[in-house]
Amino acid sequence: MIGNIYLEKIKGYLTEGWGGRLLASYCTSLVDNIIFDLLPRGEKDLPFAVFATGSYGRTELCPFSDIDIMFFSADMRNTDSATGLLYGLWDRGLQVSHSFRTPRGCIKEAFSDLHTRTSMLEARFICGNPELERIYREEVLQKLRGKKKREYISSKLREIRERRRKQGRSPFLLQPDVKESCGGLRDIQSALWLTSVLFKYDGFQGLKGLMREDDYQKYLRAYDFMLKLRFVIHVLSRRKNDRLLFELQEETADMLGIRGSKKFSAVERMMRYYFIRAGAVSVFSDAIYRRCGAMVTRRRMSFGVSKINDNFSISKKKIIAASDEIFRKNPVRIMEAFYVQAKTGYELSDHLLDTIKRNIIYINAFSRKKREMVDYFFSILRSGRVGPCLRSMHATGVLDKFIPEFGALRHLLVNSYYHEYPVDEHSLMCIEKLETIERSNDKTFRHLSDMFMDIHRKDLLYLALLLHDIGKAKGRYHEREGYKGIKNVADRLMLDVESRVFLESLVKNHILMSEVAFKHDVESPDVQASFAEKIVTVERLKAIYLMTYADMSSVSDSFWTRWRASILQMLYVKTRDYLRGARVSRDELIQDLVKRYQHINEVKEFIDNMPDYYFISSPQEKIRRESILYKRAVDEGFAINIEGREDGTTEITLVLKDRAGVFSGIVSVFAVRKLNIIEARLFTSEDGFAVDRIKISNWNELWWEGMDELIESDMRDVLIEGRKYYFGNKSRRNRGIESFIEVDNEKLPDQTVIEIMAPDREGLLYEVAEVFSKSGVNITSGRIYTEQDTANDVFYINYIKKRLDGELLYNLLGELWQSIKYQKDI
Missing domain, CATH: 3.30.460.10 (Beta Polymerase, domain 2)
Known part of the structure; x- marks a missing residue:
């Protein structure tokens, strides 16, 4: 070095x-x-x-x-x-x-x-x-x-496939490894190694015979850029590091001399440069891989031509055109080429792809409205090979010309530390995820597969996924902007009224289910009613659920978790039952419980003291168990139960006499023991007892024999004996996350909803809970989630059973801001 x-x-x-x-x-x-x-x-x-x-x-x-x-x-x-x-x-x-x-x-x-x-x-x-x-x-x-040429080529191609399996098959990553990622330096090196053995070429000069001169120059420029980018990353990291991490990107753009414009920041422009070059490396390297692989394949290949129609044939397992002129004479033939790909499962030949690229200028405002072209497009959406065809159309620029609203998303970055891909790549991956579900035999996704089969217009669902983020080209609140833009697309595609309403509803509400699931109390009847009113029908609910799965699972490999899946499933079931009219009153629940447990006086006493919303969000068996905890708490002053759940989380229920600071005390114990809270459900009985359910995500990872007893002892010390845990001001490195607090004082009549996002640190949730405690407000429910060093918490609070307003809300927000604002590492 x-x-x-x-x-x-x-x-x-x-x-x-x-x-x-x-x-x-x-x-x-x-x-x-x-x-x-x-x-x-x-x-x-x-x-x-x-x-x-x-x-x-x-x-x-x-x-x-x-x-x-x-x-x-x-x-x-x-x-x-x-x-x-x-x-x-x-x-x-x-x-x-x-x-x-x-x-x-x-x-x-x-x-x-x-x-x-x-x-x-x-x-x-x-x-x-x-x-x-x-x-x-x-x-x-x-x-x-x-x-041993054949052996070397075959082994090297297997190595390439394995590398891409580990690193990702997309060249469009928001934090790419400029050496190992698809479209990085290793792809260029692999192409040179293969041609060195197969053709005895030395270096780049030998590649000239394998590609057009303009493509060769693009490949060379991409290689130069990747090398320079790797230099910058090494210099800024001061060590061997090839990943362009978020925290390096601003300095990297500056060192490369890239400046921001009116429309894009310097980082956005730099990443677009990267995507263009990584995409070129991937395309040209893949062409070399295919050529080398074909030359060493042992199996005999038919060199005959199988005619499909007057315009297209199959030759050497590739689709070829009858003439290069057919696309200029009639641009509809371009869409037909991809329809043939969708119908047969064969890929377009390299020559046909190049020909289409040269002729996409003929797809314009006039030709894209032709009924034949629109019909071919919808046939692709109904083909069962939607993902590969749309990806090929996007790579050639055809999709961008046919739907310019989608073309505006090419290489577009989103300011989110959860996303791993630019917007256009994310949208295509959503479609591929949904197609995988359609063909999956995995029992984990059986309910989603069944839902998909129930969707009448699957083509419109795929179209909604393709277009669901088109509003991001306009900025924030993209679902609203996308809803506006979708009307123009629907006009050009000549959709009937019913199809338009279905498509527009899906695009307009595509983030609604995840927002409700992870920022609101899904067990609240008011929340369920509000969500159901926007969705209207069960079929639309299923489509939104499928879109939510595809959207979230395409954010990154780790974003879709069992916990997230369980919350969404709960919301789906409750909303489906609501839409079908399967709602049971509180009195009916109480009567049924008393009938089933008529010899248990504790159940009746417990039921009489708990608020209405407790019964809506609690299964009957849980009510019975918590009534036993309640009786213990009345007799002993405190009760706790620790129970594993099917989704891999652990639920800890505590019952004790309510007072200010109970929740912050609970949080302090979990923080000291490094246990990660992902959800809190808090209830208060009429006679002043708190029933708090806390979900922990990492209990099983940290568990050891005796841990249950230790947590119970800690809770008694803090909640009964008054012991305090104190946290130093330990901050984690700020990865560009800007803290914010958002207030919703309109959704519910008797509660204020506060959402907090901030860089996570030890003791942060405790400090937030302490602010609530000292302000005298009551936390009725909470959704706590931490991922990638970012805390994203939602609290339902009230004051004397009313939502907050005026001076109390103003002062509370000021105190909360002081507790979450980022302090730089010293």
Whole structure:
């Protein structure tokens, strides 16, 4: 690594505007020159030659790249001769990895290990005995390129598939690894390795014969940009790091000389540059992979042509056009090409894709309204291969021209630390997620699969997913803007009134279910009624549920959790029952409970004291169990129950005499024990007892024998004996999250809803709960969630059973703001 020695000089060259290849060449020459200085004179007499391998051999050396060298000699007894050079490099502060090989050893190791063979393919002679360099080039390298080609190509293609499986198959990531992600440097390197063996090409010049000149230049520019970007990340991180993390992006854009515009920030412009180049690398590399794979495939291929219709045929398992002119004469044929792809399952040939790209200018305001083109588009949406076809249409620019509102989302970033993809990629992934559900045999998703089968117009559901985020091109409140934009699309697609209403409703309300589920009390009858009134029908509810699943599961690989799934399922069931009229009054519930447990006087006493909303949100068996806890609390002053749930969480129920500070005391115990609260449901009886249900997400991860007793002891100490836990001001690094507090004083007649988002830190929830306690307000319910160092909590509060207003609300918000505002690390 040379970054520790030359970092400031490299940083200076970056700010001067040096390109990636020039910077890499400079860093490589620094190490070359040190080796030249250390070697004794008279190279012809040396018993070895020095070769650079890895990124050093490719002349791609970055500030904190590994430095790999290979000593090549005719005899292993000459290893001592190289020791002086190694000590000299280490004395200069360079961390060098080395190997010592003979011609026979090179061949043996290369054919037994894929990575060793790859490193030798790109070995670059630095200095030493020139005769040994000739032997390596003529004897070793020729064999590495000439023998076992099929085995090498097949293994390398498997390696590429495995890398993409781990790193993600999309080149459009908001925090990409510029080396390993799809569309990164490793894809370029893999293309060069494959062509080195298959065609005996050396470097980029050999690729000219595999692509058009303009494509070659794009590939070269993308390579230069990726290299430069990797340099910047190394310089800013001051270590080996290839991931463009959110916290690095602002400084990265500045070092690259990218400035903001009226429409986009510097970071947004930089990421768009990245997406364009990563997309180009992915497309061109994939074309090379396919060509190399086809040339080593053993199975016989039919070279006949199978005609589909007058315009298209199948040749070599690819769709080809009867003529390149058909698209200029009639742009409808462009949409027909993708319809053929959807119908047959075959991909369009590379030549056909290029031809379509050159002809998309003929898709305009006139042609996109043609009934035939619209019909082909809806046939694609009904085909069962919606995702691959729409992705291919987007890659060629056809989808953007046909629906310009979607084209405005290309490479668009969202200011969210949950999202891993730009908006257009996210929308396409939503469709692919839903198609996966349609074909899934996984029991976990059986209820979603059944729901999907019940949807009458699946094509409109796919269209709604494609368009659900078009409002984001306009800014905040995207669901409202999307609802406006969808009307123009519906006009062009000539939808009837019923179809328009269904589509517009889905787009307008696509975030409603997640907002209600995770920011409101789904067990509240008022919340259920309000949500049901907006959804109107059970079929629309199912469609919204499916959209919510597809939307959330496409945010990132980890965003869809069992807990989130259980909350959404609960909301779905309760809303479905509401819409079907399956509502039971409080009196009916009480009568049924007393009938079932008529010999348990505690149940009757408990029922008489609990508020109405408790019965709406509590299953009968839970009411019975909590009545027993209530009786214990009346007799002993405190009761607790710890119970595992099917969704993997743990619910802890506490019953005790209510007073100010009970909730903050509960929170303090969980915070000290590192237990993560994700939901709180709080009730207060008429005779002054608190019944608090707390859900913990990580109980099973931290559990040990004796933990239940420890938590009960802690709770008694804090809630009964008055013990206090204190938290230092430990802040986590702010990853760009801006704190905010949002108040809803209109939704419910007797409660105020407060949503808080802030960088998480130890003791934050305790401090918030203390503010509520000291203000004298009552927390009736809460939804607490923490993810990626961000706290997002929603509280239902009231004061003397009324919602807050005036001076009390103003002062409370001021105190809350003081408790959550971010304090920079000292």
